[in-house]
Amino acid sequence: MKKNGNLVVNAIGRTVPTEVNGKVQVPYKGVGKYHPSGRKYAPRISSCVDFPEDGNKLVPTLKESLIKAGLKDGMTISTHHHFRNGDLIAVQIFDVAAELGIKNLIWFPSASFECHAPLIKHLEVGTIHHIEGSMNGKLGLFTTGGRMKGTGVLRSHGGRYQAVQDGEVQIDIAVIAAPTADYFGNANGVDGPAACGLLGFALADAQYADKVIVVTDNLVPFPCLPWQIQGNYVDYVVKVDRVGIPEKIVSGTTEVTKSPDRLVLAEMTARFCEHVGIVRDGFSFQAGAGGTALSIGIYFAELLKKKGMKARFARGGSNKYLVEMLNEGLVEYILDGQTFDLEGVKSMRTNPRHVNTSPFTSYNYHGKGNFAQLVDVVILGATEVDVNFNANVVTHSDGLLLHGIGGWQNCLFAKCTILPVPLFRDRIPVIRDEVTTICGPGELIDVIVTERGIAINPLRKDLLQKTKDSGLPIKTINELKEEAEKICGVPAKQKFEDEIVAVVKWVDGTVIDSIRKIAID
Amino acid sequence: MKLTKGIAGNNGDKDRSDCLITLEFAKSGGIRVNLLSKVKSLFGDSLISQCKEILSFFEIEHVLLTVEDKGALPFVIAARLEAAIKQVISTNREYLPKALPENEYSTSRDRYRISRLYLPGNTPSLMINAGIYKPDAVIFDLEDAVAPERKFEARILVRNSLRSLDLMGAERMVRINQIPAGLDDIDYILSQPVNLILIPKCESSNQIVQVNERIKAIQSKVNRSNPIWLMPIIESALGVMRAFEIAQAAENVVAMAIGLEDYTADLGVSRTPEGLESLFARSQVINACRAAGIQAIDSVFSDVGDMEGLKESVLRSKALGFEGMGCIHPRQIKVIHEYFAPNNIEIEKAKKIVCAFEEAKRKGLGVVSLGTKMIDAPVVKRAQRIIDQAIAHGKLTNNWLQSELLNSNG
Numbered sequence: 001m002k003k004n005g006n007l008v009v010n011a012i013g014r015t016v017p018t019e020v021n022g023k024v025q026v027p028y029k030g031v032g033k034y035h036p037s038g039r040k041y042a043p044r045i046s047s048c049v050d051f052p053e054d055g056n057k058l059v060p061t062l063k064e065s066l067i068k069a070g071l072k073d074g075m076t077i078s079t080h081h082h083f084r085n086g087d088l089i090a091v092q093i094f095d096v097a098a099e100l101g102i103k104n105l106i107w108f109p110s111a112s113f114e115c116h117a118p119l120i121k122h123l124e125v126g127t128i129h130h131i132e133g134s135m136n137g138k139l140g141l142f143t144t145g146g147r148m149k150g151t152g153v154l155r156s157h158g159g160r161y162q163a164v165q166d167g168e169v170q171i172d173i174a175v176i177a178a179p180t181a182d183y184f185g186n187a188n189g190v191d192g193p194a195a196c197g198l199l200g201f202a203l204a205d206a207q208y209a210d211k212v213i214v215v216t217d218n219l220v221p222f223p224c225l226p227w228q229i230q231g232n233y234v235d236y237v238v239k240v241d242r243v244g245i246p247e248k249i250v251s252g253t254t255e256v257t258k259s260p261d262r263l264v265l266a267e268m269t270a271r272f273c274e275h276v277g278i279v280r281d282g283f284s285f286q287a288g289a290g291g292t293a294l295s296i297g298i299y300f301a302e303l304l305k306k307k308g309m310k311a312r313f314a315r316g317g318s319n320k321y322l323v324e325m326l327n328e329g330l331v332e333y334i335l336d337g338q339t340f341d342l343e344g345v346k347s348m349r350t351n352p353r354h355v356n357t358s359p360f361t362s363y364n365y366h367g368k369g370n371f372a373q374l375v376d377v378v379i380l381g382a383t384e385v386d387v388n389f390n391a392n393v394v395t396h397s398d399g400l401l402l403h404g405i406g407g408w409q410n411c412l413f414a415k416c417t418i419l420p421v422p423l424f425r426d427r428i429p430v431i432r433d434e435v436t437t438i439c440g441p442g443e444l445i446d447v448i449v450t451e452r453g454i455a456i457n458p459l460r461k462d463l464l465q466k467t468k469d470s471g472l473p474i475k476t477i478n479e480l481k482e483e484a485e486k487i488c489g490v491p492a493k494q495k496f497e498d499e500i501v502a503v504v505k506w507v508d509g510t511v512i513d514s515i516r517k518i519a520i521d
Numbered sequence: 522m523k524l525t526k527g528i529a530g531n532n533g534d535k536d537r538s539d540c541l542i543t544l545e546f547a548k549s550g551g552i553r554v555n556l557l558s559k560v561k562s563l564f565g566d567s568l569i570s571q572c573k574e575i576l577s578f579f580e581i582e583h584v585l586l587t588v589e590d591k592g593a594l595p596f597v598i599a600a601r602l603e604a605a606i607k608q609v610i611s612t613n614r615e616y617l618p619k620a621l622p623e624n625e626y627s628t629s630r631d632r633y634r635i636s637r638l639y640l641p642g643n644t645p646s647l648m649i650n651a652g653i654y655k656p657d658a659v660i661f662d663l664e665d666a667v668a669p670e671r672k673f674e675a676r677i678l679v680r681n682s683l684r685s686l687d688l689m690g691a692e693r694m695v696r697i698n699q700i701p702a703g704l705d706d707i708d709y710i711l712s713q714p715v716n717l718i719l720i721p722k723c724e725s726s727n728q729i730v731q732v733n734e735r736i737k738a739i740q741s742k743v744n745r746s747n748p749i750w751l752m753p754i755i756e757s758a759l760g761v762m763r764a765f766e767i768a769q770a771a772e773n774v775v776a777m778a779i780g781l782e783d784y785t786a787d788l789g790v791s792r793t794p795e796g797l798e799s800l801f802a803r804s805q806v807i808n809a810c811r812a813a814g815i816q817a818i819d820s821v822f823s824d825v826g827d828m829e830g831l832k833e834s835v836l837r838s839k840a841l842g843f844e845g846m847g848c849i850h851p852r853q854i855k856v857i858h859e860y861f862a863p864n865n866i867e868i869e870k871a872k873k874i875v876c877a878f879e880e881a882k883r884k885g886l887g888v889v890s891l892g893t894k895m896i897d898a899p900v901v902k903r904a905q906r907i908i909d910q911a912i913a914h915g916k917l918t919n920n921w922l923q924s925e926l927l928n929s930n931g
Contacts, residue, residue, distance in 0.1 A: 260852055263852070264653050427593065428563060490567075494563065
């Protein structure tokens with residue numbers, strides 16, 4: 001049983017622990033209600049005289065670099081996820097740690113993928129104590145089953161930057177896999193055999209970690225340009241044979257959908273946006289990585305073309321469809337957080353209007369504003385939505401933790417948030433009385449689009465007004481819930497054990513919900 | 522102890538919203554349930570109690586029931602269990618899920634049947650959302666889309682689907698098997714809300730008569746009187762030669778379709794995209810339909826990935842005189858509607874003709890003219906037809922004429 005301090009009910013009615021992995025937690029207080037004061041965390045002072053005079057920081061192997069960086073029990077090790085499911089480095093780090101007999105490490109990735117499932121063996125024997133970041137697929141199942149030594153912590157991309165900047169997570173060693181780097185440690189994501197576009201998710205790690213290791217398979221002479229990661233932050237550079245598998249940068253979710261059900265959702269969403277006037281000259285949008293979201297981009301493109309309009313900017317993840325819009329002049333700028341395919345990578349390398357961003361510029365809540373809040377409409381997915389518009393992206397209705405938060409929470413601050421979701425998946429209703437895990441509070445979620453009707457948050461009286469007599473199938477969220485239950489039946493309540501296996505952080509660092517253990521056969 | 526076994530349903534890797542039910546009958550031991558389900562924690566209890574209720578309805582007391590479930594909806598579970606039971610027990614009883622009142626609607630004989638979405642009769646996952654794509658009609662297919670050894674369970678599944686699935690206003694059609702085997706299919710579907718029966722490989726008017734006799738017999742038994750329309754499908758050289766006879770075989774034949782896969786096989790030629798080999802057959806079917814005053818419906822376009830090819834095919838089909846087409850994938854519906862609908866040039870021309878006609882009527886003129894051209898009655902009739910289609914496709918509003926006349930007078 002993990003130590004979780006006391007349990008309290010937070011401002012959205014969820015029971016959360018006051019202590020996680022020995023650290024005191026602030027329970028969620030409401031949107032915009034938590035204003036911590038004080039100063040941000042500062043990295044240690046370095047002096048250039050302590051580093052090679054010629055600026056050459058090359059170390060022969062990853063293992064040697066980790067030893068030089070002082071790898072020891074209980075440290076926090078960070079990695080980024082720009083290689084998505086093609087990452088070859090994260091697992092190697094913990095293989096080295098296991099070989100050295102090191103225990104109780106904390107893995108702090110910006111996201112995890114199926115390729116990280118081999119880390120389960122290191123979690124089982126205690127090389128890794130727990131994960132703070134995301135626990136996808138098999139790692140999620142492992143966590144839900146209560147098998148991780150510590151308590152998992154789920155954060156959004158913006159929340160991760162905030163946690164580092166505010167000192168909530170102190171990175172001991174950051175390992176930054178880079179498609180291209182020089183011996184000084186300057187690195188970028190646009191060049192090299194494993195080009196992944198950008199390295200924005202590693203920015204906080206470079207700036208704040210005690211030790212920074214850059215690992216590359218494409219070492220170029222100084223200067224490596226552009227230098228999204230600046231060598232001035234870097235301790236060691238390692239050259240390896242391969243850092244990532246390029247074809248796996250494109251994961252399954254970045255292909256446009258052929259599913260007729262999803263196309264119906266995408267088309268309805270686009271029609272809604274057209275009708276309420278969101279699609280207009282100079283508007284901005286962000287669509288997630290899912291197949292439905294990608295198709296909506298295509299419908300937007302058709303609409304803009306038909307009306308002779310263009311979008312001022314789109315927020316990536318970028319892919320070939322968005323790049324096409326940029327090239328056709330249907331969108332003026334892509335402000336990109338990650339590239340989902342090789343066309344995105346190429347465009348970022350060659351087109352000055354395709355700009356890289358980082359969680360700091362895009363998402364950070366404890367900054368003086370961020371880009372996400374400037375976006376007119378964001379289209380996101382969800383595993384469940386409840387009758388109060390609260391939504392879930394990390395667990396399924398059967399309680400299994402299977403996904404990370406990504407930028408989802410941060411994007412909710414857009415001017416209009418739309419979740420296109422099927423009314424039910426197989427037999428499981430997506431609209432519920434109560435979501436299994438609250439990741440986003442309903443007050444930030446404006447519209448739910450399902451194949452059988454569109455529900456608008458009653459807080460958005462303007463949208464309700466604009467859709468009157470529109471011919472769009474507008475229903476109340478309760479009507480949608482009842483329709484789902486009429487088809488599927490009313491699901492029983494999932495039974496959980498008491499033990500908290502993971503917590504979900506809100507964008508400001510407070511705890512919005514907890515995830516409990518399930519006995520998994 | 523000797524066990525007797527009944528099996529129904531699907532549990533393959535790719536199957537969704539379905540279940541495989543295995544029943545092993547015993548002489549004692551009561552009802553034992555073995556449930557493997559991906560929705561067990563949420564629906565396990567309700568699934569088991571539903572199965573027990575059905576077993577008790579069929580008075581089965583001792584059985585080992587294994588349900589391997591992939592998230593099947595209740596009407597699917599009921600169909601699978603009933604099919605498994607009936608493999609072992611001979612009974613006339615039917616366990617009917619509650620029928621949705623919103624499914625009880627009749628359709629008119631001349632409604633548009635431009636798109637008809639085929640649904641394989643034994644694949645629940647493809648049925649559940651059929652209504653959301655807004656086809657004019659949905660066809661539950663008991664014929665070619667169902668393997669011979671699965672026909673039995675498909676009939677029960679289709680029966681339950683007709684009762685439980687909201688198709689959102691689509692005309693509810695069933696394609697039965699070829700006559701005479703297909704006559705028995707009618708027993709299963711006629712006490713459900715169904716609007717039209719497709720009769721495949723139709724070769725004589727006598728087949729239509731047989732179907733109607735069976736319909737009459739069942740309707741009087743189940744006390745229903747809603748119209749059941751018929752759509753024979755011509756799929757052979759003989760059928761083509763008898764097209765007119767079939768088209769006017771009965772009052773309730775409202776449309777006739779052509780099936781080109783079987784027809785070209787019958788001729789011993791390959792089906793080509795241009796369709797020269799079937800030009801005679803298609804023209805004959807269209808002509809027969811027009812002569813009999815019913816709708817002519819084209820064959821399906823079988824490459825679901827080729828939207829450009831589909832568009833070409835629709836334009837050719839429309840030019841020949843067909844009024845609709847079958848769809849084998851929801852993505853085809855939009856293309857079929859878009860290109861069967863009259864285009865803007867056709868609509869504008871038709872508007873002018875109808876306006877001129879109305880104007881002439883108002884002024885009491887016997888002759889309609891447009892500019893310096895005289896317009897004959899059939900031209901007006903065709904224009905009116907285009908206008909009706911445009912309204913049906915949402916390209917014109919119902920009161921277009923008033924606003925048009927207002928504009929020209931104002």
